[in-house]
Amino acid sequence: MVVAVYVLHQDFWNWKKAEPLVFGFLPVGLAYQAGYSILAAVMMAVLVKFDWPAHLETIEPEEHSGDKET
Amino acid sequence: MIPVVVVCVYLAIIAVIGSVAFRKGKQNTEDFFLANRTIGAMVFFLSIFATNMTAFAILGSSGQAYRQGIGIYGLMASSSGFVIPLTIFFIGTRLWAIGKRFGHQTQVSFFRDRWECSSIGTAIFALSVAMLVPYMIISIMGGGRVLSDISGGRVAYWLGCAVVALVVTMNVFFGGMRGTVWVNIFQTIMFLLFGAVAVAVISHALPGGFGEYISKIAANPKTRYLVTRDRMPERYFWSYTLIPLSSIMFPHMAIMCFAARKVTAFKRTVILYPIAIMAIWLPCIFLGVLGTQTVTGLKNPDGVLLHMLNQYAPVWLAGILGAGIISAVMGSDTHQVLAVSTMFTKDIFAFYGGKDKYGEKGSVYFARAFILVVTAVAYVVALVTPESIFELAVRFAFSGFAAMSPVMIAALFWKRSTKWGALASTLWVAGWLALTWYLQRLSDPMIPKPGQPPVQIFPQLGDLFQRTIANVTIHGFLPVVPMVFGSALLMIIVSLLTRPPSQATIDKYFSFDPANSQPRTEASGLESRGVRAQQQSATGSL
Numbered sequence: 265m266v267v268a269v270y271v272l273h274q275d276f277w278n279w280k281k282a283e284p285l286v287f288g289f290l291p292v293g294l295a296y297q298a299g300y301s302i303l304a305a306v307m308m309a310v311l312v313k314f315d316w317p318a319h320l321e322t323i324e325p326e327e328h329s330g331d332k333e334t
Numbered sequence: 335m336i337p338v339v340v341v342c343v344y345l346a347i348i349a350v351i352g353s354v355a356f357r358k359g360k361q362n363t364e365d366f367f368l369a370n371r372t373i374g375a376m377v378f379f380l381s382i383f384a385t386n387m388t389a390f391a392i393l394g395s396s397g398q399a400y401r402q403g404i405g406i407y408g409l410m411a412s413s414s415g416f417v418i419p420l421t422i423f424f425i426g427t428r429l430w431a432i433g434k435r436f437g438h439q440t441q442v443s444f445f446r447d448r449w450e451c452s453s454i455g456t457a458i459f460a461l462s463v464a465m466l467v468p469y470m471i472i473s474i475m476g477g478g479r480v481l482s483d484i485s486g487g488r489v490a491y492w493l494g495c496a497v498v499a500l501v502v503t504m505n506v507f508f509g510g511m512r513g514t515v516w517v518n519i520f521q522t523i524m525f526l527l528f529g530a531v532a533v534a535v536i537s538h539a540l541p542g543g544f545g546e547y548i549s550k551i552a553a554n555p556k557t558r559y560l561v562t563r564d565r566m567p568e569r570y571f572w573s574y575t576l577i578p579l580s581s582i583m584f585p586h587m588a589i590m591c592f593a594a595r596k597v598t599a600f601k602r603t604v605i606l607y608p609i610a611i612m613a614i615w616l617p618c619i620f621l622g623v624l625g626t627q628t629v630t631g632l633k634n635p636d637g638v639l640l641h642m643l644n645q646y647a648p649v650w651l652a653g654i655l656g657a658g659i660i661s662a663v664m665g666s667d668t669h670q671v672l673a674v675s676t677m678f679t680k681d682i683f684a685f686y687g688g689k690d691k692y693g694e695k696g697s698v699y700f701a702r703a704f705i706l707v708v709t710a711v712a713y714v715v716a717l718v719t720p721e722s723i724f725e726l727a728v729r730f731a732f733s734g735f736a737a738m739s740p741v742m743i744a745a746l747f748w749k750r751s752t753k754w755g756a757l758a759s760t761l762w763v764a765g766w767l768a769l770t771w772y773l774q775r776l777s778d779p780m781i782p783k784p785g786q787p788p789v790q791i792f793p794q795l796g797d798l799f800q801r802t803i804a805n806v807t808i809h810g811f812l813p814v815v816p817m818v819f820g821s822a823l824l825m826i827i828v829s830l831l832t833r834p835p836s837q838a839t840i841d842k843y844f845s846f847d848p849a850n851s852q853p854r855t856e857a858s859g860l861e862s863r864g865v866r867a868q869q870q871s872a873t874g875s876l
Contacts, residue, residue, distance in 0.1 A: 301611060312605060323597070
């Protein structure tokens, strides 16, 4: 899913196009990339729902941890 | 002067918030640098976002759009909205876990322990500071320019820089991380609202609708490139998707990850982040393109939004919007100052015995004194050095930190990574930064004019090194591409050729995480204890 969304960023089919003007004023290339931002948020919501590292929620401090200097 | 008064009121509020945070704070470094790891979910999101937004998000984005058109959004904004949340999700959560489990407060402290080596940590520290300080200085410059521009020159540039530096210093000096994040809440809301308000106000005041202006730009062959990506090579556009890898490697971002109260704080952040970027960048870039029709012939396009506000917004509103711009400048500058102080206090002062000698309270005093010194030096340097140098340095910093991301990924996820692999990657990045700087300076006299193709820097090498208007490219790709891939390759190859850390250290970092743990046998337990004894005698040697 992540790779597919990444590939969609390279919208070569919009490269030389300005029209149609989305909502009457947004050049199509800009409107597409704005929609891409929304898609990125949806992708992250899916990752949070299905691939969240829940095991990290139970991490506790190690005994004698604190200022770590080696 | 009304806009200046509004901005000054805003700055006074920031200073007060910092002093309230001071009264709530405790006199130990974990509280000063990480607010005792108590930062909740919404504050965490607002603060992480403020950490990343700089003057560039509002001034630079609109200025670049004025020069290059709508392609800037896809180049910088939507790629960041994709990459940065992913790095926070995969890397930020693991960093948080390591900080919670083992008490690390900086990346260097983690690297030193992970690879059982102090010297490589020091090398990474030196490179990180060298890349972070120009970023800090340019924030002060950005703030000075904004105050000077919105006052119509009545506030001198040096005074504007001084005001920004002073307010940031007071906030960090008194409030530490707690003061910083409280201010970030206020700042982030201001500059998130800025874009929508600016668009609404300007659209109301502009004669003719937005569509009319954009259609006019599209119909003119000389300006059509502003609403397409005609003049933006596809390789250049793709190269830029690697730049946002730098975000998680910036010390102030990593330190923020350590400060969250719970790992669940990251959930909201990663989902809202792309939307927040869109909320700021989309209106700024759109207005930057529009500005080519309403504010023509600008010598410094970074001022296009301020010019449009002066033309179309009521005076008091221009002041609030000016405060929104200052918010973006100061939000990140505050974190950068705090990060530099954290790094020097933990990775140098404490590491080399300062904490043992002077205790926790002494460490906090050192941190505060360091904040005063570093901001004073940054202020002086900001006044005497041309901005173009720092613009260049910041561009290199993004590539440099992006190329260090394989080091972090290897430290977190690859047991077989070694200190020598990390050193090789670090030296590769430092070498490439020096090479890119050299090529950039060498090719400055051959910059092509707008609309002309890139120029070969060494004709006998063909298209290997070329110069565009703004950048050196390597076969059409930005330097970040060979830097990131080379760093990753060296990390892998050199690690496989060198001795790994002790089994005890590998067990420590990979068995606390149940997703990565291996069942421990009695033999491996004995081996771990034996190796641990050896490790104690060998710690600190290269």
